[in-house]
Amino acid sequence: MFTTVARTRSPWFSSYMDVKYILAQTFLRNVLTLHSDSKCVVSGGLRGFSSSCSLSAKTRGPTKKREVSEKKQTRFFVDHRKVMLMAGSGGKGACSFHSEPRKEWGGPDGGNGGDGGSIIIKANRFVKSLAEVVPVYKGEDGQPGRSKNCYGRNGNPKYINVPLGTVVKEQGKTIVDLSEHGQEYLAVFGGAGGKGNRFFLSNENRSPMNATPGVKGEERVLQLELRTMAHAGLVGFPNAGKSSLLRAISNAKPAVAAYPFTTLHPHVGIVNYRDHEQVAVADIPGIIRGAHLNRGLGISFLRHIERCRFLLFVLDLSAPEPWTQFQHLRYELDQYEPGLSTRPHAIIANKMDLPEAQEKLHTLKSLVTHRVIPISALTGQNTEELILHLRELYDGYLLGEAGGKAKPTGM
Numbered sequence: 240m241f242t243t244v245a246r247t248r249s250p251w252f253s254s255y256m257d258v259k260y261i262l263a264q265t266f267l268r269n270v271l272t273l274h275s276d277s278k279c280v281v282s283g284g285l286r287g288f289s290s291s292c293s294l295s296a297k298t299r300g301p302t303k304k305r306e307v308s309e310k311k312q313t314r315f316f317v318d319h320r321k322v323m324l325m326a327g328s329g330g331k332g333a334c335s336f337h338s339e340p341r342k343e344w345g346g347p348d349g350g351n352g353g354d355g356g357s358i359i360i361k362a363n364r365f366v367k368s369l370a371e372v373v374p375v376y377k378g379e380d381g382q383p384g385r386s387k388n389c390y391g392r393n394g395n396p397k398y399i400n401v402p403l404g405t406v407v408k409e410q411g412k413t414i415v416d417l418s419e420h421g422q423e424y425l426a427v428f429g430g431a432g433g434k435g436n437r438f439f440l441s442n443e444n445r446s447p448m449n450a451t452p453g454v455k456g457e458e459r460v461l462q463l464e465l466r467t468m469a470h471a472g473l474v475g476f477p478n479a480g481k482s483s484l485l486r487a488i489s490n491a492k493p494a495v496a497a498y499p500f501t502t503l504h505p506h507v508g509i510v511n512y513r514d515h516e517q518v519a520v521a522d523i524p525g526i527i528r529g530a531h532l533n534r535g536l537g538i539s540f541l542r543h544i545e546r547c548r549f550l551l552f553v554l555d556l557s558a559p560e561p562w563t564q565f566q567h568l569r570y571e572l573d574q575y576e577p578g579l580s581t582r583p584h585a586i587i588a589n590k591m592d593l594p595e596a597q598e599k600l601h602t603l604k605s606l607v608t609h610r611v612i613p614i615s616a617l618t619g620q621n622t623e624e625l626i627l628h629l630r631e632l633y634d635g636y637l638l639g640e641a642g643g644k645a646k647p648t649g650m
């Protein structure tokens with residue numbers, strides 16, 4: 240249409256318009272090609288032109304949330320922290336005298352300073368580790384008092400949110416165990432605000448000149464330690480199949496791989512029963528012989544099973560002498576806390592799907608006095624027996640220890 244109209248005017252004008260038209264078309268084609276891999280609407284120089292190219296976005300399908308690797312997760316999982324807490328100091332009191340026309344000596348009117356803000360440690364079930372806790376906290380200072388009897392504002396309290404199961408310690412001594420959502424511990428008190436000279440007005444002294452400074456806020460160095468809360472703890476050598484077992488019996492999805500020390504921090508899974516009872520099971524990193532001498536990952540993470548009411552020793556029946564694993568595990572547990580291995584427990588003989596396992600099972604049963612439950616976490620073989628036994632242990636705990644309160648220490 241362009242060219243037809245143009246030709247009626249002059250040949251020069253016509254070729255000029257032709258070139259412009261071609262250029263405009265090329266430009267639009269380029270823009271469309273550039274954006275063709277994403278949903279876009281291009282509005283060209285020509286009025287009313289629009290083109291949607293959302294097709295490629297549709298064919299891409301729903302975007303999948305990428306799984307975070309165990310190693311990356313561990314970077315965000317912190318189970319102990321040392322913190323220095325400095326509460327806010329009180330604001331100083333003011334020293335001033337009221338003065339206005341024809342009332343020159345109106346008396347003292349210096350207001351008091353505000354109190355400093357305290358620091359409170361609060362258990363929050365939405366917080367999963369101590370990674371967000373910083374080394375130093377400083378409370379808000381109170382505002383100073385002012386003339387005309389104006390009091391300074393109090394400093395706002397500062398909250399440190401910690402996960403449930405955080406133990407607060409000072410110089411190694413446990414002060415408080417924050418195990419319930421919303422539970423608070425007032426760690427450091429803010430300093431009291433100073434008094435203004437109005438406060439010192441008396442019949443003896445009609446024009447007090449003194450005002451006091453605010454009190455300095457309290458200071459403390461505390462250790463925060465997270466102890467996972469679960470009813471049962473899975474204890475075993477690396478690669479024994481603890482994480483596979485937790486996956487098989489609960490809703491948790493810890494990483495599973497054929498190399499040792501796949502699990503680097505504890506995972507808690509919930510085993511649900513028909514009567515709506517729930518038993519929490521914790522999978523912790525693998526323990527090796529000499530772990531108490533800091534071999535492997537050490538045994539410091541055993542703090543996570545300190546609260547567990549019963550233990551499940553997971554043995555790898557594909558290993559040469561699986562019964563020795565049981566002895567070594569008990570020894571390492573007792574090195575961490577004497578008597579820890581004597582808690583109610585069961586032995587889980589894992590990897591029963593492998594051919595050599597059956598023979599070793601007989602030997603294992605003849606060597607130990609405790610109940611042995613043969614299973615295969617990989618195929619799910621006999622996991623029902625384990626789930627039922629877990630319930631027996633749980634019920635025994637309810638009857639014996641808690642007298643009806645179905646919670647591990649502090650849960």
Ligand SMILES: Nc1nc2c(ncn2[C@@H]2O[C@H](COP(=O)(O)OP(=O)(O)OP(=O)(O)O)[C@@H](O)[C@H]2O)c(=O)[nH]1
Nearest residue numbers: 478479480481482483496500501502525590616617
């Ligand atoms: N054949 C067989 N292999 C299993 C079984 N359970 C676990 N495995 C394999 O053993 C390897 C280790 O399993 P994990 O569940 O990661 O072992 P883990 O005890 O959690 O290991 P760490 O986290 O390193 O302490 C994986 O390759 C699993 O597939 C089983 O019942 N049978």
Ligand SMILES: [Mg+2]
Nearest residue numbers: 481482501502
């Ligand atoms: Mg594991």
